[in-house]
Amino acid sequence: MYPGRIASIISATLAVILVCSMSAASAQDMGGRRASQFDLGIYGGGAYTTDWFAGAEGGGVVGTSRFQETPPFDVDFSGFAGGAYVGVRTLLSPTVFVGGRVGVLFTSADGSHEPFPGFRVSVEPTTIVYGDFELGTTFLANPGAPVPAVIGSAFIGPAWGSQEVTGQFVGTPFLFSDRQDMFGLTAGVRVEVPVFQNVALTGSARFIHFFQQDFSFPGTAKVESDDVILTGGARFSFWTGRR
Numbered sequence: 256m257y258p259g260r261i262a263s264i265i266s267a268t269l270a271v272i273l274v275c276s277m278s279a280a281s282a283q284d285m286g287g288r289r290a291s292q293f294d295l296g297i298y299g300g301g302a303y304t305t306d307w308f309a310g311a312e313g314g315g316v317v318g319t320s321r322f323q324e325t326p327p328f329d330v331d332f333s334g335f336a337g338g339a340y341v342g343v344r345t346l347l348s349p350t351v352f353v354g355g356r357v358g359v360l361f362t363s364a365d366g367s368h369e370p371f372p373g374f375r376v377s378v379e380p381t382t383i384v385y386g387d388f389e390l391g392t393t394f395l396a397n398p399g400a401p402v403p404a405v406i407g408s409a410f411i412g413p414a415w416g417s418q419e420v421t422g423q424f425v426g427t428p429f430l431f432s433d434r435q436d437m438f439g440l441t442a443g444v445r446v447e448v449p450v451f452q453n454v455a456l457t458g459s460a461r462f463i464h465f466f467q468q469d470f471s472f473p474g475t476a477k478v479e480s481d482d483v484i485l486t487g488g489a490r491f492s493f494w495t496g497r498r
Contacts, residue, residue: 261383313337334364
């Protein structure tokens with residue numbers, strides 16, 4: 256991953272936010288009516304200003320760790336990811352909101368590659384912690400409906416991950432292992448479909464780029480990593496501030 260690609264991902268994320276927000280606003284203005292403000296997840300008792308929520312999610316992860324050796328090589332990995340989060344949202348307009356969330360994903364993923372015959376390099380990401388800034392919009396079944404049909408948002412923020420790198424001479428008990436913390440940026444999109452008063456089903460696509468970090472396995476190798484995580488889950492609103 257290079258700085259230009261990171262900038263492209265950030266730009267695309269912001270473009271999704273802008274297009275969705277403008278589309279929702281345009282749809283609400285058609286027919287001369289505007290939707291009432293509603294609670295994202297709790298629909299009774301008037302308009303809200305702030306929504307606090309928690310959720311759980313699970314799915315798959317695929318990624319690539321790039322080793323800046325001579326010659327350089329890549330190790331692809333795949334597996335499962337699942338975790339939980341808490342967050343808050345506040346309305347900017349009847350259909351546009353901002354918010355933030357912090358969460359953790361536990362992964363069961365691995366991959367290996369032999370950069371030269373007789374020596375195998377394995378990678379195993381284990382834990383990811385993220386903080387998302389979120390901007391999104393709501394799409395109503397009709398302009399007067401108090402319940403959203405779909406909630407869409409895009410997010411961007413920092414990420415921290417733990418990854419283990421192991422080098423082993425094939426057919427021998429000799430191996431070298433190192434675990435390091437890696438820091439990076441995450442961005443993606445999220446879709447939610449409310450199903451009950453306090454509950455929405457969720458789906459998200461998350462990209463994470465972890466910046467270069469030194470690993471010893473033996474010697475020192477500079478490693479950077481890209482992860483793509485697709486998850487589904489549920490979000491639960493537990494407190495709502497109203498006006």
